[in-house]
Amino acid sequence: MTDTHSGANQKGEKHLPSQHSARNHLITFALSIVLTAIAFAAVALEQVDIKSVVPFIFLLALIQAGFQLFVWMHLDQKGHQFQRIFIGGGAFVALLAVIAFSYWIWW
Amino acid sequence: MSANHALHTELPAEPEKATLEGRNKILGFWLFLGGECVLFGSLFATFIALRDKANGGPTGVELFSLPLVALATILLLTSSLTSVMSILAMHKKNVSQMVVWLVITALLGLGFLGLEIYEFTEYVHEGHSLTSSAFGSAFYTLVGFHGAHVAFGLLWLFALLATTGKKGLTVVTAPKYFVFSLYWHFVDLVWVFIFTVVYLMGKVGI
Numbered sequence: 001m002t003d004t005h006s007g008a009n010q011k012g013e014k015h016l017p018s019q020h021s022a023r024n025h026l027i028t029f030a031l032s033i034v035l036t037a038i039a040f041a042a043v044a045l046e047q048v049d050i051k052s053v054v055p056f057i058f059l060l061a062l063i064q065a066g067f068q069l070f071v072w073m074h075l076d077q078k079g080h081q082f083q084r085i086f087i088g089g090g091a092f093v094a095l096l097a098v099i100a101f102s103y104w105i106w107w
Numbered sequence: 108m109s110a111n112h113a114l115h116t117e118l119p120a121e122p123e124k125a126t127l128e129g130r131n132k133i134l135g136f137w138l139f140l141g142g143e144c145v146l147f148g149s150l151f152a153t154f155i156a157l158r159d160k161a162n163g164g165p166t167g168v169e170l171f172s173l174p175l176v177a178l179a180t181i182l183l184l185t186s187s188l189t190s191v192m193s194i195l196a197m198h199k200k201n202v203s204q205m206v207v208w209l210v211i212t213a214l215l216g217l218g219f220l221g222l223e224i225y226e227f228t229e230y231v232h233e234g235h236s237l238t239s240s241a242f243g244s245a246f247y248t249l250v251g252f253h254g255a256h257v258a259f260g261l262l263w264l265f266a267l268l269a270t271t272g273k274k275g276l277t278v279v280t281a282p283k284y285f286v287f288s289l290y291w292h293f294v295d296l297v298w299v300f301i302f303t304v305v306y307l308m309g310k311v312g313i
Contacts, residue, residue, distance in 0.1 A: 022195055029188045036180055036302075043307045044173050054308055061303040068296040072191045073289055083137040090141030094148020101152035 122281035129282035154245040162240030167309025186215035187295040
């Protein structure tokens with residue numbers, strides 16, 4: 001992630017072309033495909049222990065979600081503080097709901 | 108400076124952020140996406156709580172076909188790539204290339220939606236419906252809501268494509284394409300969690 005100087009707003013900023021390069025996006029796409037393939041293989045081939053397979057595929061999903069947000073939706077760029085707060089707040093409430101319901105059911 | 112930019116005939120480097128209106132649209136859209144997170148979070152929480160309440164009907168282990176889900180995942184993930192490619196083309200001010208990428212995005216989205224409709228009709232034939240069990244209700248609400256997002260995104264994309272020829276690429280139209288690509292990435296992001304939580308965890312069966 002790049003630095004988050006609050007003074008550097010969209011107004012005066014100049015993005016480097018490399019931030020938008022097609023190569024970066026293709027690498028991200030390839031990594032996403034690999035992560036997806038690993039997740040499917042872990043379940044289909046039953047190679048991972050049944051107790052740890054769920055946290056494992058969930059971790060892979062989180063990494064892939066990070067790719068989407070920070071590379072493809074440009075959250076890593078300057079002047080995205082509010083965007084990060086908005087999506088982070090939403091994700092926090094979503095996580096809270098999932099944890100609360102899981103706790104309610106399993107304990 | 109934004110007013111001056113809008114008057115220039117030459118497009119700035121990032122036309123979607125050239126005006127205050129464009130920047131506000133993007134900022135506001137992220138607030139909407141935060142709200143969407145809450146919406147899908149609630150549906151995921153409900154699904155996780157009710158996923159093993161099959162009421163004697165077919166369970167996830169019996170229903171789900173991983174090759175079908177894998178194909179749907181590849182289609183949607185690729186469409187996320189093509190929509191980011193359309194934004195790259197937009198930044199190069201190459202309107203025809205942008206349109207080509209958007210059309211590919213639309214075709215991949217249609218393919219995904221077709222697979223989902225096929226999948227749902229198969230499940231209903233096997234006795235897994237919205238009213239058959241708590242698992243069914245939670246499944247169709249969560250996955251169906253995501254499918255509805257894809258369907259809405261496609262209508263949005265068709266509307267954008269229909270006006271591209273007439274309006275072209277300006278500082279007014281550029282934020283519309285950019286915001287659509289944000290939406291499309293978000294829909295793919297939600298799908299990542301759906302294939303993990305609904306299908307893969309359903310297939311593991313715990």
